[in-house]
Each structure stands twice: as structure tokens, then as C-alpha cells.
Amino acid sequence: MKTDMSVPAIELKNISKTFGTIVANDHVCLTVNNGEILSILGENGSGKTTLMNMISGIYFPDDGQIFINGEEVVIRSPKDAFDHKIGMIHQHFKLVDIFSAAQNIVLGLDEKGKFNLKQVESKVAEISAKYGFEIDPTKKIYEMSVSEKQTVEIIKVLYRGANILILDEPTAVLTPQETQKLFAILRRMKEDGKAIVIITHKLHEVLSLSDRVSVLRKGKYIGTVNTAETNEAELTEMMVGKKISLDIERSEPKNSVDRLVVKNLSCVNRDGVKMLDNVSFTAKSGEILGIAGIAGSGQRELLEAIAGLQHIHEGEIIYNNPKTGSQDNLKDKTPLQIRELGVRLSFVPEDRLGMGLVGNMDIIDNMMLRSYRKGKSVFLERKAPKDLAERIIDQLEVVTPSATTPVRRLSGGNVQKVLVGREIAAAPTVLMAAYPVRGLDINSSYMIYNLLNKQKENGVAVIFVGEDLDVLIELCDRILVIGSGKITGIVDGRTADKSEIGLLMTKTDGGAENE
Amino acid sequence: MSKPVKAAKEPLFHIAKRNSMIWWKAWLIRGIAIVAALIVCALIIVLLTKQNPIEVYGAMIKGSFGSERKMWTLFQNIAMLLCISLAVTPAFKMKFWNLGAEGQVLIGGLCSMVCMFNIGDRLPNALLILIMLVASILGGIIWGIIPAVFKAKWNTNESLFTLMMNYIAIQLVSFAIMVWVPSGSSVMGLVNASTNAGWLPDLFGQKYLINILIVAFLTVAMYIYLRSSKHGYELAVVGESENTARYIGIDVKKVIIRTMILSGAICGLAGFLLVSGTNHTISKDLAGGNGFTAIMVSWLAKFNPILMIITSFLIAFLQRGAGEIATSFNLNTSVADILTGVIIFFIIGCEFFINYQVKSTRSMNKEEKK
Numbered sequence: 001m002k003t004d005m006s007v008p009a010i011e012l013k014n015i016s017k018t019f020g021t022i023v024a025n026d027h028v029c030l031t032v033n034n035g036e037i038l039s040i041l042g043e044n045g046s047g048k049t050t051l052m053n054m055i056s057g058i059y060f061p062d063d064g065q066i067f068i069n070g071e072e073v074v075i076r077s078p079k080d081a082f083d084h085k086i087g088m089i090h091q092h093f094k095l096v097d098i099f100s101a102a103q104n105i106v107l108g109l110d111e112k113g114k115f116n117l118k119q120v121e122s123k124v125a126e127i128s129a130k131y132g133f134e135i136d137p138t139k140k141i142y143e144m145s146v147s148e149k150q151t152v153e154i155i156k157v158l159y160r161g162a163n164i165l166i167l168d169e170p171t172a173v174l175t176p177q178e179t180q181k182l183f184a185i186l187r188r189m190k191e192d193g194k195a196i197v198i199i200t201h202k203l204h205e206v207l208s209l210s211d212r213v214s215v216l217r218k219g220k221y222i223g224t225v226n227t228a229e230t231n232e233a234e235l236t237e238m239m240v241g242k243k244i245s246l247d248i249e250r251s252e253p254k255n256s257v258d259r260l261v262v263k264n265l266s267c268v269n270r271d272g273v274k275m276l277d278n279v280s281f282t283a284k285s286g287e288i289l290g291i292a293g294i295a296g297s298g299q300r301e302l303l304e305a306i307a308g309l310q311h312i313h314e315g316e317i318i319y320n321n322p323k324t325g326s327q328d329n330l331k332d333k334t335p336l337q338i339r340e341l342g343v344r345l346s347f348v349p350e351d352r353l354g355m356g357l358v359g360n361m362d363i364i365d366n367m368m369l370r371s372y373r374k375g376k377s378v379f380l381e382r383k384a385p386k387d388l389a390e391r392i393i394d395q396l397e398v399v400t401p402s403a404t405t406p407v408r409r410l411s412g413g414n415v416q417k418v419l420v421g422r423e424i425a426a427a428p429t430v431l432m433a434a435y436p437v438r439g440l441d442i443n444s445s446y447m448i449y450n451l452l453n454k455q456k457e458n459g460v461a462v463i464f465v466g467e468d469l470d471v472l473i474e475l476c477d478r479i480l481v482i483g484s485g486k487i488t489g490i491v492d493g494r495t496a497d498k499s500e501i502g503l504l505m506t507k508t509d510g511g512a513e514n515e
Numbered sequence: 516m517s518k519p520v521k522a523a524k525e526p527l528f529h530i531a532k533r534n535s536m537i538w539w540k541a542w543l544i545r546g547i548a549i550v551a552a553l554i555v556c557a558l559i560i561v562l563l564t565k566q567n568p569i570e571v572y573g574a575m576i577k578g579s580f581g582s583e584r585k586m587w588t589l590f591q592n593i594a595m596l597l598c599i600s601l602a603v604t605p606a607f608k609m610k611f612w613n614l615g616a617e618g619q620v621l622i623g624g625l626c627s628m629v630c631m632f633n634i635g636d637r638l639p640n641a642l643l644i645l646i647m648l649v650a651s652i653l654g655g656i657i658w659g660i661i662p663a664v665f666k667a668k669w670n671t672n673e674s675l676f677t678l679m680m681n682y683i684a685i686q687l688v689s690f691a692i693m694v695w696v697p698s699g700s701s702v703m704g705l706v707n708a709s710t711n712a713g714w715l716p717d718l719f720g721q722k723y724l725i726n727i728l729i730v731a732f733l734t735v736a737m738y739i740y741l742r743s744s745k746h747g748y749e750l751a752v753v754g755e756s757e758n759t760a761r762y763i764g765i766d767v768k769k770v771i772i773r774t775m776i777l778s779g780a781i782c783g784l785a786g787f788l789l790v791s792g793t794n795h796t797i798s799k800d801l802a803g804g805n806g807f808t809a810i811m812v813s814w815l816a817k818f819n820p821i822l823m824i825i826t827s828f829l830i831a832f833l834q835r836g837a838g839e840i841a842t843s844f845n846l847n848t849s850v851a852d853i854l855t856g857v858i859i860f861f862i863i864g865c866e867f868f869i870n871y872q873v874k875s876t877r878s879m880n881k882e883e884k885k
Contacts (some may be wrong), residue, residue: 309761336764347762355758361751369763372748379743 015064087157290476346428359408392421548865578839602781615677617806618684623786651787659779
């Protein structure tokens with residue numbers, strides 16, 4: 001079937017979707033042409049993914065019409081979507097680990113005739129050559145890097161003959177170099193006449209890749225602009241609804257002393273794989289130490305080892321207590337023992353509702369997590385946590401019906417404010433935050449950066465694990481780069497540039513490979 | 516390429532999660548569910564037995580409240596069911612699926628009976644009862660702590676483990692009866708019928724009053740423990756998220772073992788109340804399935820001890836009523852079980868309508884345009 005270039009590949013008219021009382025999409029209209037890359041821009045919770053899920057058959061719209069190549073269609077399942085040659089690459093990959101790339105690609109396809117893996121592999125190779133993918137069809141998924149897995153997902157939809165590709169936050173897990181490679185492939189597909197939609201909230205990617213940008217805000221369609229005729233400030237304003245400044249004020253560290261000294265730290269996971277390998281660094285008071293690296297390079301293990309949640313194989317963690325002047329080794333200590341040593345360590349973990357907070361408990365009871373042990377009484381004291389909850393709601397502008405609302409009912413940004421607020425209220429000397437702005441809108445993100453900056457000015461040693469390199473470079477005094485559990489470099493945040501960090505992220509030490 | 520699906524095939528209904536519901540509306544739905552259940556049951560009665568459903572329902576009520584003796588028996592049944600439900604609740608709130616209440620009660624009862632049988636005539640009654648009480652609680656604790664330790668240390672599956680412990684308890688009781696009853700009969704008669712040694716005394720002339728008062732006290736205590744004590748808070752955190760518990764420095768193993776000690780102890784107490792305060796004998800049906808029914812009572816009340824008074828009343832009432840109609844109408848006992856099943860199905864099913872709303876696609880479109 002030759003695609004008619006004059007008719008839009010997808011046209012959405014007045015699409016609406018509600019979840020309970022939450023309006024995810026409110027009469028959204030959108031067109032995507034063949035041979036173009038359209039970015040859908042919006043903050044988290046603005047309804048981008050919901051909208052695309054309705055095109056790919058995961059949700060069914062409450063109202064509105066979908067036209068594919070000028071014809072009205074009803075898409076009720078992912079299979080319907082495939083029949084209309086629509087393929088979606090989700091943020092979380094849906095692959096079978098122990099299968100090879102080729103096996104995953106044909107999984108679920110019900111083709112007539114005898115199953116011939118060789119034939120599949122040669123067709124995969126053909127697609128790869130056409131668009132410039134680098135993939136070994138016989139390689140097993142569990143042996144693959146994140147970017148290779150993403151390649152498999154993309155080939156999977158191309159194999160099924162997709163002409164319309166939807167990619168949900170495709171660059172979230174990629175290094176700058178891998179992102180460039182992906183963009184080159186997407187441009188080649190565009191030249192081939194395919195319609196490509198990418199969902200993102202990263203402005204510079206929008207500007208460098210797409211032809212047009214459609215902006216959503218709080219479920220509503222705001223407008224579409226040609227990329228060539230716009231700039232970051234305009235897009236931000238469309239996305240947020242008001243002008244905001246995107247600068248982070250970075251002060252010079254004052255009276256820095258070594259607060260936390262990590263020496264030759266190694267950790268092994270349950271399968272005997274080294275997650276951290278001979279890691280040494282120092283976190284200083286009054287300074288923000290950034291940690292950069294591809295997701296899953298050992299960032300989580302590092303923070304959990306310091307917090308006493310990860311068994312330490314070798315090495316030590318020395319805490320210089322500013323009150324007593326003593327040096328305490330935190331190795332082999334439980335979180336409770338660390339606290340009893342007088343170490344004021346606060347930790348904002350990556351998994352907010354699964355580790356930092358209890359989703360089904362209200363804000364007050366979540367405040368109590370840090371403080372409930374106080375006092376000899378066998379009964380709980382709810383007055384102080386209630387005051388703290390109300391103070392945090394007030395100062396951090398947490399949007400919640402009341403302090404007795406279960407935190408899982410709050411939006412991502414408000415959940416994070418509750419967690420960060422509680423951790424800062426413990427008056428820490430070391431504050432560790434893992435991906436603290438993941439999933440947050442721009443306003444909340446900047447509020448979190450400001451809170452971290454304020455802690456730094458108060459003399460706290462801040463350790464910040466981030467994924468957005470632009471932010472790391474703007475916010476941090478020093479940036480530690482971690483790759484496959486090893487420190488591949490420590491750079492100065494004031495002089496570092498993105499490609500330098502990107503290279504360090506993927507650097508593997510020659511010969512020092514562990515078995 | 517297959518043909519585009521026709522627009523007419525749009526689904527008729529949407530299911531959407533509700534945010535929350537005003538409390539009286541939720542109770543109204545529950546009330547409607549019970550009425551609907553009674554109507555369905557009436558149909559079943561007419562179709563299967565050709566009896567007048569109103570008469571059958573009347574008999575059910577009479578079976579429970581018909582005489583003073585029947586009422587006291589009903590209250591006793593409620594108390595025992597509630598007691599076992601209170602025992603499993605802290606474990607369930609911790610997401611430790613204790614299916615072993617049956618065995619824990621049985622072992623508690625067996626410990627009481629061992630004391631009653633062997634040292635019943637040698638000690639003053641008050642001291643004997645105290646020893647029986649302690650022995651029962653210890654027995655329940657041992658039956659509860661074994662799966663807890665295995666779960667805490669080696670992460671074994673607690674459901675299977677506690678279930679298996681039930682069978683051990685049943686066999687131990689069968690063995691004890693075999694030893695104690697010289698005739699070889701598997702039924703043990705009243706123990707110490709002449710001396711009443713080890714029998715809980717009557718209070719104000721009521722045989723079951725002590726049982727009921729103990730359980731009433733326990734209900735309030737458990738409510739406070741779960742709601743306002745540090746232990747109750749810790750076990751709730753462990754149940755919701757073990758990772759959070761570890762992150763905040765709660766010793767998860769300790770909490771699991773401590774909570775199962777509590778759970779086992781209350782089951783042991785229930786065994787004591789059944790042997791010393793109610794039956795004065797033992798059989799392997801001592802708990803009578805209440806160890807499992809308690810799970811339903813606890814869940815229906817969403818682990819709230821005060822609400823459990825209502826749910827245990829409902830279930831005990833249904834059980835007694837069902838037994839009554841089986842005898843007075845010469846019905847097969849299965850009919851009574853069917854009716855109980857239908858009513859419980861409606862009660863649990865109505866929670867769906869409290870948590871979700873079902874809307875037809877058409878009416879929803881109209882609503883949005885308002």
C-alpha cells in the first residue's frame with residue numbers, strides 16, 4: 001500500500017479520557033503527517049502517554065474520533081493498532097530476557113507456514129541495514145545494554161510493518177552518544193516516509209530532532225508549532241503556562257570539610273555480580289556532589305551501602321561527626337545503628353512509594369516514620385508529626401486535600417515534596433537524593449533544586465544522583481561519573497561539558513574486567 | 516491488511532475507579548446488597564425446596580434469637596469467632612498469611628486439656644485455671660512462632676507452613692484422645708464432670724459470660740494496639756512495604772516473629788476458652804472451621820477490630836440460622852450452605868461497586884457535555 005502523503009497519517013479529533021475524577025485528556029486534537037517527526041511535549045501528568053496509549057490500543061477513549069490515513073477507525077487492542085500499522089515503543093521494555101533478539105521480535109506473531117528462525121534473522125538483518133541499526137539477532141536480551149534492548153523494541157514494530165511509530169521518552173535511559181545514534185535512525189525512517197511521534201519533556205531534543213511540536217498541558221491541547229520557528233523559552237511557556245526562569249543559582253562552597261569518606265568500597269549482589277567495584281570518594285560539607293551514570297551502573301547500590309541497606313563486601317565508609325569530632329565506620333551497621341551513632345544521614349531513595357514512603361498511609365503517618373521511636377511510651381505520639389506534616393504542606397506548597405490523605409493519592413511531585421520535606425526536617429549533615437526530580441514538573445523540579453541548594457548553604461554534604469546531564473552540570477560542584485560499578489572520573493561541575501561526561505559514562509577500563 | 520473495525524463495536528460499559536465515597540452511600544450500597552442477597556436466596560428456596568421463603572427467614576431468626584439459651588449460644592459463637600479473628604488480624608495486617616489459626620487454637624485447647632486431665636484433682640481450681648491459661652497461650656505461641664521464624668530466616672511460604680501445622684495439631688489431638696479414652700472411642704466425654712475442676716465458673720448464672728467479657732476486652736485492646744501503639748505502627752509498615760521498613764530501620768524479622776507470637780497467643784487463649792469455658796472436652800473439631808472463617812471476618816472488616824464485631828455477628832448468625840432451617844424444614848444442610856454462600860457473595864461483591872463505578876458509554880458522553 002502506497003501511503004498518500006497529502007492525507008495525515010493520524011488525525012485525532014476531540015479525544016477525551018478520564019480516570020475517575022482525573023481528566024487525563026480533554027478534547028485533544030492532533031495531526032501527524034507521513035514523513036515527519038512530531039514531538040509531543042508536556043510535563044509529567046499532562047496526558048502525553050495516555051493519548052498515545054489510546055492510539056496504540058491500550059486505553060479506549062471515552063469520547064472523540066481517530067482517523068488513520070483519512071479513515072475513521074476504532075482501536076480496541078494493540079492488535080487493532082498493529083493492523084493499522086501503528087507501533088509503540090514503551091518506556092518500559094516488554095521483552096523476554098532469556099530469548100534472543102530475533103525470538104523476541106517474532107514473539108506473538110501468528111504467521112502462516114513453518115516457523116523458520118533463520119528467515120526471521122535474515123529479515124531482521126535486512127531491516128537493520130536499511131535504517132542503520134547495529135544488532136546481533138542471535139544475542140540474548142539479558143546480555144544486552146539498555147540501548148540494544150531499545151533497538152530490539154524498535155525493530156519489533158518495524159518487522160510488523162509499522163508505518164507509524166510512537167516512542168515514549170526514548171532517550172530517558174540513553175547516554176548522549178546513544179541518543180545521537182537513535183536520532184540519526186529516526187531521521188532515516190522519516191526520509192523513508194514513516195510518521196514518527198516522540199513523547200518527551202526534554203526541550204533541546206525537541207528542537208534538534210522534530211519538525212513540529214504539539215504541546216499538552218494538564219490534559220488540554222495547547223497548540224502546535226513548527227520547530228524551526230520556536231525556541232526553548234516559548235515552548236516552556238506553552239508547557240507550563242507562564243514564564244519561568246530556568247537558571248539554577250550555584251553558590252561557592254563555604255568552609256568545606258570532609259564529611260563522608262568512602263574508601264575502596266565493593267558490593268556484590270545476590271548472584272555474585274560485582275555492583276560496586278573499588279569505589280573511593282569524599283563528600284564534603286557545604287557542597288553538592290553529583291553522581292552521573294547510565295541507569296543501573298551502581299548508583300542505587302552506592303547510596304544504599306552508605307545508608308546501611310546494602311551488604312558491603314569490602315571497603316569502609318567513614319563519617320566525620322561534626323559534633324563529637326569522632327570518626328565512625330558505617331560498614332556493617334544497620335540503618336538504626338547508624339542513627340544511634342549520631343550520624344544525621346537523610347536519604348531520598350529512587351523508589352519513593354516503595355521505600356521512602358508508605359503509599360497507603362497518610363501524610364502524618366509517613367512523617368512519623370522518622371520520628372515514631374522517640375520517647376519511652378509504647379504508644380504513638382501523633383502531635384509532632386501532625387505539626388510537621390502541616391508545616392511541609394504549607395511551606396512546600398503540597399497539593400493535597402488534607403494531611404490525612406494517603407500519599408499514594410498525591411501526584412508524583414507532591415509525593416516527592418512530602419519525602420524531601422521529611423528528610424530535610426531531620427536536620428541532616430549528609431543528604432542523599434536519588435533522581436529526586438524524576439517525573440516532576442518544571443516548577444516542582446526547580447523547587448527541589450532550590451531546597452538542595454539551601455541545604456548546601458547550610459553546610460550539609462549533599463549527594464545528588466541525577467540523569468539529566470544539563471542539570472548536573474548546572475547544579476553540582478563536583479560530578480562523580482560511575483560506569484559498571486566503577487568510578488570512571490570525577491569532574492568539576494563548573495568546567496565540565498556534556499560530551500566529556502557522556503564518554504566517561506560508557507568508558508570501560510581495559511583489562512580490569514571482572515569475571 | 517485486515518478491515519478496519521466498525522465504529523459500532525464500541526464497548527457498552529466503562530469501569531472507572533472511584534476516588535472515594537461518602538460513608539453513608541457506601542453503607543447504603545451494602546444494605547442494598549444484603550436485601551438483594553435475601554431476594555436471590557428466596558428464589559433459590561422456592562425453586563429448590565418449594566418452601567415459603569418468609570417462613571424460612573423467620574426460622575433463621577428464631578434459630579438465633581428464639582430463646583434466651585439460643586441467644587447466649589449465639590453470643591458465645593460470636594465471641595469465639597471474634598476472638599480467633601482478632602488473633603489473625605495483626606498477622607494479616609503485616610501481610611503474613613496465617614492460615615494456621617485452626618491448629619493454633621487446637622494446640623491451645625490440647626494444652627488446657629492436658630492440664631485438666633492430669634492435674635485437675637490435685638490443685639485448687641483458681642491455680643489450675645491459671646496454669647491451663649498459661650499452658651494454652653504457650654502452646655499457641657509455639658505453633659505460631661515456628662512458621663514465623665522460618666519465614667524470617669529463610670523466607671519460607673507462611674501459608675503452606677501454617678496450613679501444614681494444622682494437620683500436625685489435628686493428629687496430636689487424635690492421638691491424645693486415643694490415649695485418654697480407654698474404650699477406644701474417638702469421642703471424649705466431659706472431663707471432670709463431677710468436680711468441675713478446670714471449668715471456668717459461671718458469672719451471674721451465665722455459663723458463657725466470662726468468655727464474652729474476655730473477648731470484649733480483647734477487642735478494645737487490639738483496636739488500641741493496632742491504632743495507637745508503636746508495635747502496631749511497625750507491623751503496618753512491614754505489611755505495606757518491607758523495603759520502607761528496612762529503610763527506616765525497623766527490624767523486619769523481629770516484627771514478624773513478635774507479631775506471630777501475639778497471633779499464636781490469642782489463638783491459644785481461644786483454645787483455652789473453648790476447652791475450659793465452653794466444651795469441657797476436646798475433639799479435633801474444637802475450632803470447628805472458625806480458624807478459616809476468621810479470615811473472612813477479618814477481611815470483611817478491613818482489619819478493624821471494632822467492625823469485626825459486626826462481621827463476626829453476621830457470619831455467626833448465618834451459620835446458626837442455616838443450621839436451624841436445616842433441621843426444622845428437613846432440608847439438606849447443603850441448602851443452608853448455599854444460602855450462606857449467596858449472602859457472603861453479595862456482601863463481598865458489593866465492595867466492587869463501592870470502589871468502582873460502571874457507566875454506559877452513551878450516558879457518560881451525555882454527562883460530559885453538561
